[in-house]
Amino acid sequence: MVTTDLNIEKIRKDFPILHQEVNGKPLIYFDNAATSQKPQSVIDALTHYYNTDNANIHRGIHTLAERSTTAFENTRKAVAEFLNSNEVEEIIFTKGTTEGINLVAATYGRKFIGEGDEIIISGLEHHSNIVPWQILCEEKGSVLKVIPVNDKGELIMEEYDKLLSDKTKLVSVNYISNALGTINPVKEIIDKAHGVGAKVLIDAAQAAPHATLDVQGLDCDFMAFSAHKVYGPTGVGALYGKRALLEAMPPYQGGGEMIKDVSFSGTTYNDIPYKFEAGTPNIGEVIALKAALDYVSELGLENIAAYEHELLEYATELLSEVEGFQAIGTADNKASVISFLIDGVHPFDLGQILDAKGIAVRTGHHCAQPLMERFEIEGTVRASFSVYNTKEEIKTFVEALKSAIKMFK
């Protein structure tokens, strides 16, 4: 049973950054799709690591190394649980979603995708899920195909069916669009791809803070997400991959940790996941990611999603009454992201005036230029809500927007 009786005032107290003035006004942070704010428990975990446990992992025999290694591997277990992966070894730590996608392109892609093979992405992708495949296609002579988007900002699934063939080797799509908030039918996308023998990578960067992730239920082959969008630190993320695939893939980068033995005549690579984790990782940040996942788990992702949906509906209702408001992306199934334009007002100007009123929104193409081209626009104003936002903030935002618009009349 989904409940939305979260104590938002109590939740807000967990986020110290929210309690400040920006340009003389109380901060309203509506740029959560870019990055979320961090609860005190995450900040404390980071501080605790550097104050008491700082040591390199996996190699030291001393107490601090033991503590760091245990905490680091505990996060791996927490991520495995968060994604519902079958095995802890299927979780690879990365710098974030972008690196996760690049890792798959550079290892799985380079080994298993060749000339004439096809990779399918969608018209809703951000640059991180476009460019790595373009690079791979250029190198291997493979072909990139794109699932088109309808006027509501939804994928046209009939067109996806037409793109699939025995040439399709990989499908890589986002679960939730960062620019429009569209929630994609990923289960259907995965099942259909598997029907032609293709593997599937799910970019869960936007989904991680809003939707329950279940790699076994979805049966995806890879899934990538970033810690910083799910209340965790920046510079850290995770890639899930099915064991058999990870074992078949060559290493990503060479260096320490990813080897078993090195001699000048040759090297034996380590087992998964370490084979893909060359060098000293972002140890403190990985450890703090567990605190973020614990925080989410305590609130319950279903509760978070239900509350954010309330915010989305409230904001959509208020915004629809604003003169000249035009929503970009009106998918039936949407996360708490509203991308919009106001007739006759440039998004940059609106963003700047809202900032002067203490309100942080994103303006521009949201690193999804092809999607903006699809809608024949340069960019949008994007307000994206998180669990610590309130209806009062939305009301203030809409009033501020109306007052900003008056400046242009």
Added chain:
Amino acid sequence: MATISSIQESIIEDFEMLDGDMEMTIGYIMELGSKLPDFPEDQRTDENIVKGCQSKVWLHAKLDGDKVVYEADSNTAITKGLVSLLLTILSGQTPDDILNADLFFKERIGMNRFIGTQRSNGFAAMIKQMQIYALALKAKIEA
């Protein structure tokens, strides 16, 4: 014609009256932009777009005697205001004065604080483009 320095001092005085209020400052900049004369349509070309601005800025320069006259426009109201500030300071000055100008008003009005890094880069690109035009027109005068 007032000097580049005296025009800047006058602009600084205007901004001081706004007392650092971000909203009023942006409103004032937009108001300046709205007073910019219409940009000649035949100059609205890709060649006249300033490279390095996130917003679109068209900038054109011509000679009036030995003075450089700039014309500009932008697709965003705030940027239009910013470019109008530059036109107030530099349009109607000689190429040498433009090339030797110390644009101290930027720091004195605290521009970086209220336009942010991205727009600051765009603003720097506008200044550079105006100097390039001044240099080209100087060469034309001397030819």
